[in-house]
Amino acid sequence: MTAKTLVNSKLVCVALNDKAQLAALEGTFNEAPYKKPPTQPVLYYKPRNTWSTEGAVVEWAKDFDGNDVAEMAVGASLGVVIGKETCRVSAEEALDYVGGYTIVADYSLPEQSYYRPDIKGKCLDTSAPVGPEIVAADKVATPEALTVTISVNGEQKSVFELANMERSVAELISIISRIMTLQPGEIIAVGFAGDRVAVNKGDKVEASIEGVGTLNNTLGGA
Amino acid sequence: MRHARIILDGRELDITIDANDRITTSAGEALDVALDSDQITWLPPVKAPGTIFALGINYADHATELAFEPPKEPLVFIKHANTLTGHKQVSYRPDNIDYQHYECELVAVIGKTGKNIKREDALDYVAGYTVCNDFAIRDYLENYYRPNLRVKSRDSLLPMGPWIVDTADIPNANALKLTTTVNGKVTQDGSTKDMIFDVPFVIEYLSKIMTLNPGDMICTGTPHGIVDCQPGDTIVCSIEDVCSLETRMVSEQEYYGDKY
Structure with a gap:
């Protein structure tokens, strides 16, 4: 485990929160095994073995035979850092419970299915760098006005305007706080661009949000 | 030996039984109190809870009960400490649902850090066993990362304990009688021998993906015999030679009080 992780006890990620991705997958989601589009936020955890930091090397994953996997991908999200105990809050008051903002990168195997919890794809050691720091909540007036970009080896690969999220930060905090009581330092990664960015061994990845910072990591295995 | 965490006379104590x-407390003090005393408040037995791995449909008969093919590899989902509560504590049933059921499960508590652990070495990484009740709210199931967090990750949905039994005291974790009673009536009567993927298999499987750490827990799934539970019900999940875990169901309003 990484000693300097910014995460306290829980990192909740929201999948399928990109309106364009939901629209593109609507046909798929009306068929088996999904049968109908999601009615609630689609959530997954990055457990503690995944938590990592600014500047860290992200391990290249192995398959079950111990060989390097062929492909990995990265997504980046605004990380909402909970500032005080948050239990069953309304969307109107939700932002009062935010202590700050940071960046969460989610390295994984390519997302192929959303049907079962993606333990093999998402729970890889060191696959969730968080940072570079926590910016105080009052520095960000409207989280939905932010844009998340990903560059690989200096070339911009992904631009995601948070105005295109299906559910806002406040809505997500409210809904999640009705499932579980959130504690200070717990982080919600509120949304990723639907198109994850393919990465290779040795790639240098920058995830940036203006006003929040730039999170730099390097893929291992080179 | 058995290990637990309790509150007694306002003191939070790590105890062995x-x-x-x-x-006896971790400081060596002998406590003059009976295990069934109402003076004891039981806490979840793992002092620093890490990642909680839970297995779905890991008993063939339960898979049939839910109209599923038994899985070819473990169906694993993750829970966190917000779900934990102790023996003789309460769990809540949300308003306006039709079906919330218990799941009596054997839990392996990880005691040592490891990755790429082989099946034959797996039990060296297990500190001990306890019992959990991995409640599920079926109304909230959706086919996205199923079982989704709304079904399984709510506060209080994972009573655990009362204690952890050392691994060495359970020579065969796959030969234990498993029963659940609701208000004294037996509703679930199975055996851990019917588990599809046993603890060593799951440790090998998970540790090929990720590092396991002390305080991580593996909840191994439940057999046939689940029934709906209502506020006021008392549910007792028991596994032979490990422990019996009692939970009282309350309403959402009773659970959250002022925050309801």
Whole structure:
């Protein structure tokens, strides 16, 4: 485990929160095994073995035979850092419970299915760098006005305007706080661009949000 | 030896319990209190809870009950400490649902850090066993990362305990009678021998993906015999030679009080 992780006890990620991705997958989601589009936020955890930091090397994953996997991908999200105990809050008051903002990168195997919890794809050691720091909540007036970009080896690969999220930060905090009581330092990664960015061994990845910072990591295995 | 965490006379204590039910604190103090005393408040038994791995449909008969093919590899989902509560504590049933059921499960508590652990070495990484009740709210199931967090990750949905039994005291974790009673009536009567993927298999499987750490827990799934539970019900999940875990169901309003 990484000693300097910014995460306290829980990192909740929201999948399928990109309106364009939901629209593109609507046909798929009306068929088996999904049968109908999601009615609630689609959530997954990055457990503690995944938590990592600014500047860290992200391990290249192995398959079950111990060989390097062929492909990995990265997504980046605004990380909402909970500032005080948050239990069953309304969307109107939700932002009062935010202590700050940071960046969460989610390295994984390519997302192929959303049907079962993606333990093999998402729970890889060191696959969730968080940072570079926590910016105080009052520095960000409207989280939905932010844009998340990903560059690989200096070339911009992904631009995601948070105005295109299906559910806002406040809505997500409210809904999640009705499932579980959130504690200070717990982080919600509120949304990723639907198109994850393919990465290779040795790639240098920058995830940036203006006003929040730039999170730099390097893929291992080179 | 058995290990637990309790509150007694306002003091939070780590205790061990010997074969004669005598209780000793981690500071060596002998406690003059009976295990079934109402003076004891039982806390979840893992002091620093890490990642909680839970298995779905890991008993063939339960898979049939839910109209599923038994899985070819473990169906694993993750829970966190917000779900934990102790023995003789409460769990809540949300308003306006039709079906919330218990799941009596054997839990392996990880005691040592490891990755790429082989099946034959797996039990070296297990500190001990306890019992959990991995409640599920079926109304909230959706086919996205199923079982989704709304079904399984709510506060209080994972009563656990009362204690952890050392691994060495359970020679065969796959030969234990498993029963659940609701208000004294037996509703679930199975055996851990019917588990599809046993603890060593799951440790090998998970540790090929990720590092396991002390305080991580593996909840191994439940057999046939689930029934709906209502506020006021008392549910007791028991696994032979491990422990019996009692939970009282309350309403959402009773659970959250002022925050309801």
